[in-house]
Amino acid sequence: MTRPRRTRRAPKEPPSPPPVPAPTPAAPAEGEEGPGNPERLYALTGLSDGGRMHLDLVTLVVARSAPPRSGTPEQAAVLRLCGNPLSVAELSAYLKLPFSAMTVLITELITAELVQVRAPIVRQTRPDRSILEAVMHGLQRL
Numbered sequence: 684m685t686r687p688r689r690t691r692r693a694p695k696e697p698p699s700p701p702p703v704p705a706p707t708p709a710a711p712a713e714g715e716e717g718p719g720n721p722e723r724l725y726a727l728t729g730l731s732d733g734g735r736m737h738l739d740l741v742t743l744v745v746a747r748s749a750p751p752r753s754g755t756p757e758q759a760a761v762l763r764l765c766g767n768p769l770s771v772a773e774l775s776a777y778l779k780l781p782f783s784a785m786t787v788l789i790t791e792l793i794t795a796e797l798v799q800v801r802a803p804i805v806r807q808t809r810p811d812r813s814i815l816e817a818v819m820h821g822l823q824r825l
Contacts, residue, residue, distance in 0.1 A: 736790045740772040740782065741803045744789060748797055757788055758797075765798060 750759035792798040
């Protein structure tokens, strides 16, 4: 008689955890539009004629006064955030609004004299080496 062959058992692996379901976005409430709807952006920017100032992404916005009670929630949020200078790009990211809608809101705030805009402060580059050498040689001659 021949001996039966022994087979090794494979080591037991722990069972894999069940897959985690992806979170589903909350449905908008009745009468409220989703965040990607263009109608919502039109309602945010008001019924203005569409005129807006030329603003860059790096234009700094600073609040000049507290938010008025008659302002929209978005305008109040901009004024609260702009206690310190913030760029238009930062405001757009914080409020989760596109740049075009943000420029219209900021233009309305500028017209109402609630904010002030200015170009970013550019740091001076190093002085030209030839100027420094000329100054150094002039001092040595004294």
